[in-house]
Amino acid sequence: MFVQTQNTPNPNSLKFIPGKKVSNDGPVEITDKSKSKNELVKNILSMNGVTGIFLGEDFLSVNKDEKTEWNDLKHIIISFINDYYSNGNKIVIENNKTSSSKIELSEIEKKIIKILETKIRPAVARDGGDIRFKEYNNGIVTVQLQGSCSGCPSSTMTLKQGVQNLLCHYIPEIKEVIAI
Numbered sequence: 001m002f003v004q005t006q007n008t009p010n011p012n013s014l015k016f017i018p019g020k021k022v023s024n025d026g027p028v029e030i031t032d033k034s035k036s037k038n039e040l041v042k043n044i045l046s047m048n049g050v051t052g053i054f055l056g057e058d059f060l061s062v063n064k065d066e067k068t069e070w071n072d073l074k075h076i077i078i079s080f081i082n083d084y085y086s087n088g089n090k091i092v093i094e095n096n097k098t099s100s101s102k103i104e105l106s107e108i109e110k111k112i113i114k115i116l117e118t119k120i121r122p123a124v125a126r127d128g129g130d131i132r133f134k135e136y137n138n139g140i141v142t143v144q145l146q147g148s149c150s151g152c153p154s155s156t157m158t159l160k161q162g163v164q165n166l167l168c169h170y171i172p173e174i175k176e177v178i179a180i
Helices: 039-045 074-086 106-125 157-170
Strands: 002-007 012-016 028-030 052-055 062-063 128-137 141-149 176-180
Touching: 012 074, 039 052, 039 074, 106 128, 106 141, 106 157, 141 157, 157 176
Parallel strands: 141 176
Antiparallel strands: 002 012, 012 062, 028 052, 052 062, 128 141
């Protein structure tokens, strides 16, 4: 198995592409190893300097602190990924969402979510991250950035010049986009 790596706009995040399915439960971000029962996630999060892991459909983005070098982490993470799949595991995260009550969304919120999912999320995923709609209130859209996008130096520019411009173009009621 050959695990590819890909740099992201965030120098403290690296995207690992195993060539296998990673999550069939949508994007998942884990920053606390006690919150996961998965051996691969626990092993990676146990490494000194690793601050979080983001699991997309076919990739893992690993975030590290600024003091740690990728040369100290990269090959060990690749080894963990290879061992995990070599041991017969087919997927890292499998349908573990609990059913929650459906919240009624306004027409504007539905439009925002559709634009985020169809036009913005695929581009953000290519960089090893995700964007989630949180709230719309008085012209202000609140989103959450995850994975490589969380803490990325260029995320503010992406948010304002990319996400905000696109949403304002399609939905004139939107005045600003902020991240939590």
